[in-house]
Amino acid sequence: MAALKTDMGIDLGTASILVYAKGKGIVLNEPSVVAIDQNTKQFLAVGEEARKMLGRTPGNIIAMRPLRDGVISDYEVTEKMLKYFIQKAIGKSFFKPRIIVCVPSGVTEVEKRAVVEASTQAGAKKTYLIEEPIAAAIGAGIDITQPNGNMVVDIGGGTTDVAVISLGGMVVSRSIKVAGDECDDAIIRYIRKKHNVMIGERSAEELKMKIGTAYKRDKDITMEIRGRNLVTGLPKTIIVSSEEILEALEEPITNIVDTVHAVLERTPPELAADIGNTGIVMTGGGALLYGLDKLIFERTGIPTRIADDPIECVAIGTGKALDWVDVLDNSIVGEESIGGRY
Structure with missing residues (x-):
């Protein structure tokens, strides 16, 4: 019977959600984006499928991120999204999983409680919280007990x-x-100011990932990007250099x-x-x-x-912390956190 139980670690990120299943490793890595029909409040797409809709939906459909700045901004949508990802990760199960959710180190008690309640409503038997730096250190292979x-x-x-x-x-x-979102916003503002062209979040993220830099490169590289000319209102293609992105990112990086x-x-x-x-x-x-x-x-x-695998580091650390769940279950009752004050 114990083998049928699946304990899970979730890196509940603003940009993406990673799910670690005990004994299996990372089983899911998808953008934390949801597409909703505003008229019927029905979920149309979640994850990667919904991310493709960002900035491209008709009036009655909204593609949104229910998490902002590392915390829940839309409770109901986050709860449904978590439920979807949990079911997708473990499939049909008679047992509710125990879940460790990762939260930023600066979250308030109210924000922590919102995460715990959303996880419980999404189907967790019991929810623990672990703060991101602790999970990141564990995932990076650091022995934090020394x-x-x-x-x-x-x-x-x-x-x-x-x-x-x-x-x-x-x-x-x-x-x-x-963090990453603020860097994207800085690129959008810079392109609008310097080139008089409006680009979307996805285009800004693409620029950041492909030619973005925080330190002067030995050789300047360029990339072609399409946006809307703010004067004519027509589509326009511009060439952006890494030197420009360095300038755009100066404030958030500083x-x-x-x-x-x-x-x-x-x-x-x-x-x-x-x-x-x-x-x-x-x-x-x-x-x-x-x-x-x-x-x-x-x-x-x-x-x-x-770190060797920086994107999955926090999720791996959260997953490794699952080994402590049995110890905690024997000594603590209620909603707990690992590696932090709660």
Whole structure:
């Protein structure tokens, strides 16, 4: 009977949702986007299928992200979306799964409760919470139980979490609502201002992923993008260079680097010395932005590396934390969190 039970770890991200099933690894990785018919309130598409509809729907259909800045902005839609992903990940099961959900380190008690309730309503037997930097560190292969200082910079879609971890807990941490989505918005604003062309979220994300940079490249690269001319109202094709994207991303990237600096300033001397030796580990999709690790190293003087699988790092860490669920179940009753205060 125990073999029929499926405990799950969910990385509930602003941009995408990853589901880790115990004994199977990551079984689902889809955008956290939902398409809804506004007239009937019916779900038309979820995940990748819904993402393709962003900015392309008729008046009665809305493609939306129910999570904003790492927290739930539309409770009902998030609950239905979670239910869909849970069922898709484990199929039909007689047993309700125990679920660990990942949340940003700076979330409030109200936001935590919203996540727990949404997970429970979506079909969880019991919900635990784990804070993103802890999950990211576990997923990156760091032994967080040791009395050594480890620094993790997790850059997701809605939030950037920076934390110093020692003895299984966060000693110093800070979460800011500047991450991948803010970088996309900065690119949209820049293209509109410089080229007088309006582009959508998907086009901005494509620019960021293909030619985006946080550090001056040795060789400038370009990319062709289509948008709407704000003067004529007609479609227009423009060529954008990586140098322009570097300029566009200056403000959000500076905010992220300043946050890393601020956390280091508040770190106890002994742990700061450890971090100087072990370096900074970057996780999350934002860690893949070209040159961001070089920029952090240049500003802090501390070696900075990108985790082996930065996008799946948090989900893998959340999944590995499932091994602690049985211990928690024996000692704690109710809604709990792992690796953080709740």
